[in-house]
Amino acid sequence: MKKIYLLGLISLFTFSCKEDFIDLQPISDMNAGIFYKTEKDMNQAVLSPYASLRSLYNQNFIYVSEIRSDNTTFSWVPGNSKDMTSIDNFGDPLLSDNTFITNVWNDSYNTILRSNIVLDKIDAVTFTDNKLKEQYKAEARFIRALVYFWLVRVYGDVPKVDHQLSVQEAYTIGRSSTEEIYNFIVEDLKFAEANLPTSYAAVDKGRVTVGGAKGLLAKVYMTMAGYPLKKGAPYYALAEAKALEVINMPQYSLVPDYKALFDVTKKNSSESLFEIQYKKGGTSTGSPWNNDFAPRFSNKEVVQVGDKSGFNAPTPDMSKAYEPGDPRKSISMSDGYVAVPGGQTVNEKYVKKYYDVSFSGSDNDNNWIELRLADIYLIYAEALVRQGKQQAVALTYLNKIRQRARNSTGGSANILPDYAPFSSDAEFLLAIEKERRVELAFENHRWFDLVRTERAKAVMTAEQKEQNGFNPTAWKDNMLLFPIPLQVIQSNPEKINQNPGY
Structure with missing residues (x-):
């Protein structure tokens, strides 16, 4: 049959x-x-x-x-x-x-x-x-x-x-x-x-909640405005309006410390619009990422309990995307670890944003944050710029993301200084793209951002050429x-x- x-x-x-x-x-x-x-x-x-x-x-x-x-x-x-x-x-x-x-x-x-x-x-x-x-x-x-x-x-x-x-x-x-x-x-x-x-x-x-529905709707409108539907200005306006509704909801605010966003004891925070819920304890409801993302042959210097799978490792390009001193890098990833025993430095990158101590195997307490306010701030800023209006307001929300990042470790304005006004919308949009990449790293946003903005071909052919010897002329849009x-x-x-x- x-x-x-x-x-x-x-x-x-x-x-x-x-x-x-x-x-x-x-x-x-x-x-x-x-x-x-x-x-x-x-x-x-x-x-x-x-x-x-x-x-x-x-x-x-x-x-x-x-x-x-x-x-x-x-x-x-x-x-x-x-x-x-x-x-x-x-x-x-x-x-x-x-x-x-x-x-x-x-x-x-x-x-x-x-x-x-x-x-x-x-x-x-x-x-x-x-x-x-x-x-x-x-x-x-x-x-x-x-x-x-x-x-x-x-x-x-x-x-x-x-x-x-x-x-x-x-x-x-x-x-x-x-x-x-x-x-x-x-x-x-x-x-x-x-x-x-x-x-x-x-x-x-x-x-x-209603905030989760509004936030996802803002993201959907933003995507519909770009590739492949290319609905343009009317849908950027819809994304702007819906994002602003979320921003104005009093129950949502940026968590002051970026690291606290991913603390398993502080799940479903004031910044979170919707999280996939996990709970460790041997009931098949735990999350695997701390173990899955750990270098395959590392020891307890990376994870305390359970397996290590060595997938979803940051690329060299991702590592370089962070500005010097950006606290989000050390919170989100590491360029290597010191082997125990032996004390040798192993230059193997891994994601550490989802740290927890497993109950057993790959059974951790981390939730997956699907939608959060920082994403909405950046959608709002981008929607404004793409409509060619309120650049000062867009700049304010872009800088709120950087301010939270540098304040996560008590940093000064010398670390991640506020962006000054941009000379062109194109420059502004590249700054938003960069900020989305490092702020939302390892949260499943990057690929779809590149596709909807029609930046995938340029970005991925350059990265693939450097990492895998990919011939840029081999790019096909079906990819x-x-x-x-x-x-x-x-x-x-x-x-x-x-x-x-x-």
């Missing part, structure tokens, strides 16, 4: 979850058609797509964003490494049967399925508070929008699925246009914005997208075609 690889789309079950939001953990398979009958059942249904996000952020999204960019590479790869190196090295053919590209698709559509189950089942459930019902719908639609935002940037045209599909329906679904997917995302986010609360009680800390997974096309070749160039 032919397998259906619009993966997860025709499954008729989901997972129930513990009530504690942070300890969220799938415990059994249940038929959604007979299980979700009460408000409590629907709460479990809503928590399921939150849980599913962890598999996407553990590794999958890092491969198609940070490692694809000039920010990171692999310091160690196993013997049969083509699936890894072809994402990192533009000179290697990126094949449609790539394991990681397939995993992104599979896990994304599984998460969308879980959101759709909520939306399909919830209206049949009696609620004592209709506002709570709309909130649950809004949470599911936010997560669906977030995942589709990833899918459309990774693959371009993708199938739009807004409900659970039967087997017969699955065979009728083809790829929707990039613009249609973006419009779908905006529709979901507008609903989320209108129906989410501004905050939650402590037990539900980490669920998405801006990833291939549709082979098994997806094989499952439904009449409806799912391949991206150009693959």
Whole structure:
């Protein structure tokens, strides 16, 4: 029998979850058609797509964003490494049967399925508070929008699925246009914005709020303004307006100390708009990055407990991107370590932004910050500059990022001095690009920034030539997208075609 690889789309079950939001953990398979009958059942249904996000952020999204960019590479790869190196090295053919590209698709559509189950089942459930019902719908639609935002940037045209599909329906679904997917995302986010609360009680800390919906909508508008849709000034104006709404929300502020942003004891801070929630303790809900990013053959001088995987290592170019004395560098990465035993200096770069002591193996307490206020400040500044207006205001918000960075270690104005007014918009935009790179390093933003600003070809051919001997004339614009997974096309070749160039 032919397998259906619009993966997860025709499954008729989901997972129930513990009530504690942070300890969220799938415990059994249940038929959604007979299980979700009460408000409590629907709460479990809503928590399921939150849980599913962890598999996407553990590794999958890092491969198609940070490692694809000039920010990171692999310091160690196993013997049969083509699936890894072809994402990192533009000179290697990126094949449609790539394991990681397939995993992104599979896990994304599984998460969308879980959101759709909520939306399909919830209206049949009696609620004592209709506002709570709309909130649950809004949470599911936010997560669906977030995942589709990833899918459309990774693959371009993708199938739009807004409900659970039967087997017969699955065979009728083809790829929707990039613009249609973006419009779908905006529709979901507008609903989320209108129906989410501004905050939650402590037990539900980490669920998405109206600030998260507004922040993601600002980011989506910013992307729609640039490549590939190129909607331009009207959408820069929409991004500006939505970013300003977030900035004006009193519950959000920059954390004074940059390092505190990534302190596992201070998760979901005043700067955070939305985080993927993790909790260590042997329950399969911990995060792996401190171990995954550590040099493969390091000892306890880098991580205290567990494995070291040697992936997502900063590139030499990333190391040089920081200005002298920038505290964000020593907080975010290291150029090497002193081996114990022996005392030799090992010049092997690694990300240290996500430090924690693992419970065991790769089981850490770090959350993944998907959206934070510093990102919104920089979106706001860029949107203003791209419209050719309020350069003084844009400069103020750009400098707020630098001021926080230098004050993180009690630095003076001699370290990261404020930017003076720029002589041209082009110069201003390059400064914003640079600040986004170092401020948001290793947070999955860089590749998509380069694509939407049409800087990917120039930046990546230069970096690839230096690091991998890539011939700049070998650049092809199909490299801006990833291939549709082979098994997806094989499952439904009449409806799912391949991206150009693959």
